Amino acid sequence: MAKCELTITIDKPDRTVAPGERITGIVQVRADADVPCNGLTVTREWSTHGKGNRCTGGSETLTLFKGAWSADEAVTYEWAFDVPAGPVTYHGHFLNVDWYIRARADVPWAIDAKAEEEFIVVPGRAEMQLGPEHKAPDAAKPGQASPGCAFAVGMVFLLVGLAIFIVGLVVLNQQTCGGLITLVFGFVFGLIGGAVAYGAIRNTLAQRTLGAVDVGFSSRAVRKGDALGVSAKFTPRAAADVTRVTARLIGRERVISGSGTNKTTHTHGLHEQTVEVSGATRLVPGQPVELTASLPVPVNAAPTFAASENYLEWLVTVHFDLPGRPDWEQDYPIDVVPFDR
Amino acid sequence: MRLPFAHLNLRRNPFGELDESERAALAVVDVDAVAARLRAGARVQFVGDHGRGKTTHLLALRARLPEARYCRRDRGQPLPDAPIVLVDEADAVPRRACALGVHVPFEGVETISLPPLTSARLAAICERRIEHVRRGPGAVPRVGNVDELIARFRDDLRAIEGHLYEVFQQWPSAS
Numbered sequence: 001m002a003k004c005e006l007t008i009t010i011d012k013p014d015r016t017v018a019p020g021e022r023i024t025g026i027v028q029v030r031a032d033a034d035v036p037c038n039g040l041t042v043t044r045e046w047s048t049h050g051k052g053n054r055c056t057g058g059s060e061t062l063t064l065f066k067g068a069w070s071a072d073e074a075v076t077y078e079w080a081f082d083v084p085a086g087p088v089t090y091h092g093h094f095l096n097v098d099w100y101i102r103a104r105a106d107v108p109w110a111i112d113a114k115a116e117e118e119f120i121v122v123p124g125r126a127e128m129q130l131g132p133e134h135k136a137p138d139a140a141k142p143g144q145a146s147p148g149c150a151f152a153v154g155m156v157f158l159l160v161g162l163a164i165f166i167v168g169l170v171v172l173n174q175q176t177c178g179g180l181i182t183l184v185f186g187f188v189f190g191l192i193g194g195a196v197a198y199g200a201i202r203n204t205l206a207q208r209t210l211g212a213v214d215v216g217f218s219s220r221a222v223r224k225g226d227a228l229g230v231s232a233k234f235t236p237r238a239a240a241d242v243t244r245v246t247a248r249l250i251g252r253e254r255v256i257s258g259s260g261t262n263k264t265t266h267t268h269g270l271h272e273q274t275v276e277v278s279g280a281t282r283l284v285p286g287q288p289v290e291l292t293a294s295l296p297v298p299v300n301a302a303p304t305f306a307a308s309e310n311y312l313e314w315l316v317t318v319h320f321d322l323p324g325r326p327d328w329e330q331d332y333p334i335d336v337v338p339f340d341r
Numbered sequence: 342m343r344l345p346f347a348h349l350n351l352r353r354n355p356f357g358e359l360d361e362s363e364r365a366a367l368a369v370v371d372v373d374a375v376a377a378r379l380r381a382g383a384r385v386q387f388v389g390d391h392g393r394g395k396t397t398h399l400l401a402l403r404a405r406l407p408e409a410r411y412c413r414r415d416r417g418q419p420l421p422d423a424p425i426v427l428v429d430e431a432d433a434v435p436r437r438a439c440a441l442g443v444h445v446p447f448e449g450v451e452t453i454s455l456p457p458l459t460s461a462r463l464a465a466i467c468e469r470r471i472e473h474v475r476r477g478p479g480a481v482p483r484v485g486n487v488d489e490l491i492a493r494f495r496d497d498l499r500a501i502e503g504h505l506y507e508v509f510q511q512w513p514s515a516s
Contacts, residue, residue: 016342049345049353051506054360091345093510096353098345118352120342257358260415260430262391 004031004069006103006115008042015117019085019124026076027103027115031069038106040065044081045102046121048310051094051266052255055308057132058084058099086128087305088338089120093268095253095310123303123338130335133306137220137333147200154197161190198326206320206328209283211235213328215318221335224301227294228334232318236283243321245278249295250317251302251336256309270312271298277318303338346474348514350481355470356506361411365400367473369465372398375453376405379425379438386431386441386450392499394455395442399427402440458496463487466498467505482512 010025017023027042045059064077079101090097098118105113164186172179207213211234218229230247251271257264277293295316305312314336320328345353359367375385379402387395403411410421415430424438431441434450446452456462467484475481484490484505494500 015344050357053358089342091342096345098353118344120344122342260413262415 003033003110004029004035004037004105004107004113006040006105006113008101008103008115008117010101010117010119012119015119016122017083017119018122019083019126019128021083022080023083023101023119024078024080025101025117026078027064028074028076029065029069029105029113030074031071033071034068035105036068036108037066038108039063040077040103040105042077042079043102043104044099046087046097046099048095048097048255048307050092050096050255050310052257052310053259053308055310057307058087083121084129085124085126086121086338087131087307088123088128088303090302090305090312092253092270092302092312094255094266095268095305095312097305097307097310125339128303128338130304130337131306131310133308133311134304134335135306137335147204150200151197154193154195154200157193158190158197159193161186161188161193164189202326203328203330205326206322207237209236209238209240209322209325210320210328211237213318213320213330215330215332217316217332217334220332221337222297223337223339224297224303225299226297228297228316229292229294230277230316230318231290231292232277233288233290235288236285238283239285240283240325241323242278242281242283243323244276244280245291245321246274246319247277247293247295248272248274248317248319249297249314251298251312251314254311254313270302273298297336301336304335344476346509347476349509349512350476350479351471351509352474352476354506354509355467355474356502356509361400362404363473364397365404367466367469368397368401369462369469370394370398370401370456372401372405375440376402379406379409379440382438384434384437384439384441384450385453386443386446387455388443388446388452389455390444390497392497394498396429398453398455399429399440399442402427458491458498460487460491463491463498463501482509484508 007028008025041061041063043059043061045056047056048054060081062079064079069075087097089099099121100116100118102116107113164182168179168183168186171182214233216231222228232245249271253268253270255266257266275293275295277291302312304314314334316332316334318330378385387398389395399411403409406425408423409425409427410423411427412418412421413429414432420426420435426435426437426439428435428439429442431443434447441450464487471481490501
């Protein structure tokens with residue numbers, strides 16, 4: 001069978017480029033027989049690889065040739081692409097984002113010849129894209145699902161678990177082995193439901209003491225090495241003690257592999273640092289409180305990335321520890337944006 | 342910044358997630374006999390737990406049979422309009438030539454045994470995965486302890502892949 005071989009060469013030896021620059025090179029074709037070609041294309045695109053399902057984006061394709069190559073012919077074709085504004089190259093544990101030049105020769109009635117080479121995109125000075133699924137953190141809304149919905153689901157689980165528990169009690173009275181299993185199952189089911197329902201309304205309960213808590217940030221888009229200012233304003237409704245108030249900056253990779261019943265989420269922590277916003281204090285009803293703190297963003301912080309089933313996410317968790325009362329805790333997503341310092 | 346896994350003469354972690362076409366191309370399975378039976382109108386099923394090779398067999402059949410179409414019922418994909426259908430996570434038996442991937446067998450459908458995970462087969466799988474991501478000529482890391490892996494993980498290939506993913510993430514540079 002006629003065969004041809006493709007080789008990609010990138011002009012820049014270190015293969016490192018920034019947005020706004022051009023990446024250039026050649027594709028060399030070597031044919032060992034006369035080979036017709038319906039199209040020699042070269043594509044510039046990024047792909048994820050690692051533990052999550054693969055995804056690709058930012059594709060731009062050039063058709064370099066259509067026709068036929070002769071036996072023992074070596075032909076070179078030049079290509080050039082603009083370097084887009086992200087996402088930047090990232091090599092992590094479960095998640096990697098790499099840019100590629102991919103060449104493909106469509107050879108009729110044969111397996112297409114293919115080749116690929118990576119290049120590295122580093123941050124530029126302009127604003128950069130953070131992946132196709134990225135949404136700027138909404139300053140008004142914390143990053144959490146609707147508590148009403150979670151409460152309803154939790155209550156359904158709790159009531160079903162309770163019903164199973166009662167059935168288990170009845171069956172156990174008849175001194176059968178199945179009764180104990182049903183009892184334990186109902187208890188665990190109800191416990192999970194109760195925990196979900198409690199988690200959904202915990203902040204609402206805490207706000208009976210704290211009043212509405214208004215958490216603000218100096219910016220929801222920070223750069224590595226920055227200091228992220230966090231403030232919490234509230235007017236207590238009741239006298240109460242606070243053990244401590246903390247703000248925790250968390251960076252993590254989160255990727256999903258498989259699908260359906262085989263779907264698995266893999267999470268790898270990149271950074272976690274907690275700062276104390278306030279130590280032990282006593283709240284006075286009606287007296288406004290404003291707490292502030294500064295969270296250092298690590299100098300090697302990887303930039304935020306969001307694509308299908310592949311995420312590098314940063315969030316701040318603000319936590320009020322209220323002894324003897326429900327705690328107040330809320331997550332706020334933030335962006336770490338790539339920037340050339 | 343360096344190119345990924347260049348220190349191992351690889352392009353990426355060989356035991357990372359594959360896309361469907363890579364899975365079919367790298368499968369160490371023999372589906373010739375099943376493909377012939379499907380062309381003759383048979384209805385067969387691969388039965389097993391997660392990570393035992395059901396999807397890999399179906400994807401290998403798709404690569405072998407241009408007239409066949411593949412779908413995943415657990416993703417809500419409808420049954421394709423094709424003479425032969427390859428149905429992953431099947432919830433019913435189609436009334437035409439089909440190969441099903443299921444956890445619990447359907448009655449009246451011929452069950453095809455998934456091949457056992459022998460040392461030789463596991464070594465071949467590892468070899469193929471590593472060669473697939475080879476960066477250039479020269480030495481690349483090898484998986485030498487396949488018997489230990491089988492003793493530890495038995496026939497759960499997905500668990501073995503997960504273990505080897507971590508091994509390659511932490512594989513030290515030769516220098």
